[in-house]
Amino acid sequence: MAMELENYKVLKTTIHPGQRVFARQGSMLYYTGDVVFTPYSMSGGGGGMPGVGAIAGAAGRMMQGEHVGLMVAEGSGTVYFGRDGLYVEVIELDGSSVLTVEAERMLAYEGNVQTSIVSLSSQGGMRGAVRGAVTGQGMFTTQVTGYGTVAVLSHGGAIALAVGGAKPQVVVDPQAYVGHLGQITVDLSAHVGFRDVVGRGSGEAMQLKLSGQGTVWVQASEKKF
Amino acid sequence: MSIQIHNPGTLPVNDNIPGNDYAFCVDLAGTPWFTSKGAMIAYYGNVAFEPLSRTNLTAMVASQFSSPLYADDWVVAQGQGKLILGDRGYNINSFDLDDGNLTIRASNLLAFEPGLSLKQSIVPGFLTLLGTGKFLASSNGPVMFAEPPLRVDPQALVGWADCPSPSHHFDAAWMHSFLSVVGGFFGMDSDEERQFDFTGAGTVLVQSSEKMLNDGHVLRQLEAQTVQLSQASLLQLHRSIGSRLS
């Protein structure tokens, strides 16, 4: 299998028999050869959904939506993926560290990597997840491990910033956060007085603090999608 | 200031602005061009833009612009000057047809020379160019040229040349799993189940997909087709639209 950029907005994937590619539903642009697409739902509820009630329900829908949005491509051929003119970044995983990507931004990944949905938050757990869903800062992330290629979407392209060494901590606007790789601790918190400068009307002004050793990708836009 | 400064003498002749895939310069030198409304972002020179209904080139328009549904979207640009065109930040490319034909999504066609004639395609929202001349097309991201056989997401299709018109293809595996889960045709919100199938020899032009929430061209063409319907058929259509809206 090979995953590479056809151009900055399109991912080209060559599939051979016995291999599977997971991709976001609706992202297939065109294909040649014999390829079959099947909607895919992650089994097991993806980390469990304890708690009931309206608030948990909101978060639950969000997480469920994440799962429903995938499909599997199998067979023999070449498939081109893209979405709404967003830019595509290809990230190679060598098994040594965990890639965390904002769940909405996952375009496609090879079938041999492992994924799980995790909520990023200072409070952690369900409360944090709910808060994310309610404030629209929706920090649901897909964690990817193993060997393989992952394709991630960004608005206008992403820059990679090193975390660690001379830059022990990098602060990112959650709206511009794409993902990170490496031994990085993430703290999502409200920043007093930050709302003034973030300047987007509704919701709490949050910031994402990343510290440790690794790389964080930031897109050239404060527009979440 | 390190950025390149252009003037009418240094602007390219019928080419992209250097280093800019998203802006194009048309050299207007006596012969008129058809240009789509709204594509113009600036111009130098003595240039007149005339609606197709009010130009002195009535005969040329009548013979070359055979797409009445689209007449309001276009003007004739005449005179001497340099026109700069842009379209939503899409990549803009020029193409030359030599006694050829090419069908293109109406919203991706920006301009063409009158050596080409324009006709409405049977596929809603698409137009066919015939003849010899230059035209400008936009695409969301660089345009990809692909050879059939292939299947393409209708939203990602920019156009096709030389090969037969596409047919619809419904993915069997997808339909099966989908029907078993939801049990209905409407409400599908992805596109993998519906594809355009291209066969034969030719070229298919593909772009990164876009949200096609309100393509006025498609709507207009579908509306125009309802004149073929009988009273009973219109009522039936009315009911089915009503049930989808409720």
Add this chain to the structure above:
Amino acid sequence: MAQLRMQGHRVLVADLANETIRAITGSMVAYDGAVAFKNAGMGGGDGFKAAFKRKMTGESISLMEVTGSGTVYFAVDAQDITILELTNDALHVEASQLLALVGQLRTDVKFTGLRGATSGQGLFTTTVTGTGTIALLSAGGPIIALEVAPQYPLVVDPDAFVAFHGQLNQTFVTDVTWRSAVGGGNGEAFSLRFDGQGIVYIQPEER
């Protein structure tokens, strides 16, 4: 003076060593180091009079002051960014396309004409004067710089206009032929005509 540089086409980077720059509110996408962000208010730090004028004219410009030591990254809506140097000079900018200011630069709002005789609605441009560095935004692709000279005036779609510089006379033309070209149906369509000597900056995407 703080240095501005680009990382790619669409991300502006400011390296601050105990320095201050001004940028459009909400444009910071990431930073490291000890950096503080402070709202410079409606007037963008140019005092009450400028703020009042802005409020009256509806020209929306909201700047923040970024102070400290570290690296700050700015981006807006995936727009392309261009860095221009100004030396004891003036640049007239569409407010929404201004990203950042460094140095001894003053901003003011200027009335530049009527938006069509019928509507009577005014049009305003922000003028940046002094010596320093300016970062401009360009939607849809790289900015395009077009020279205007007495023998070749230029006509521009106001929705694609970003900035101009030089001895230019700016007029609003509501001619029928342009209206048919941009298709503004309801009589709002007008074009911007530049005569004189100078440079006009436009962007590939219409606002």
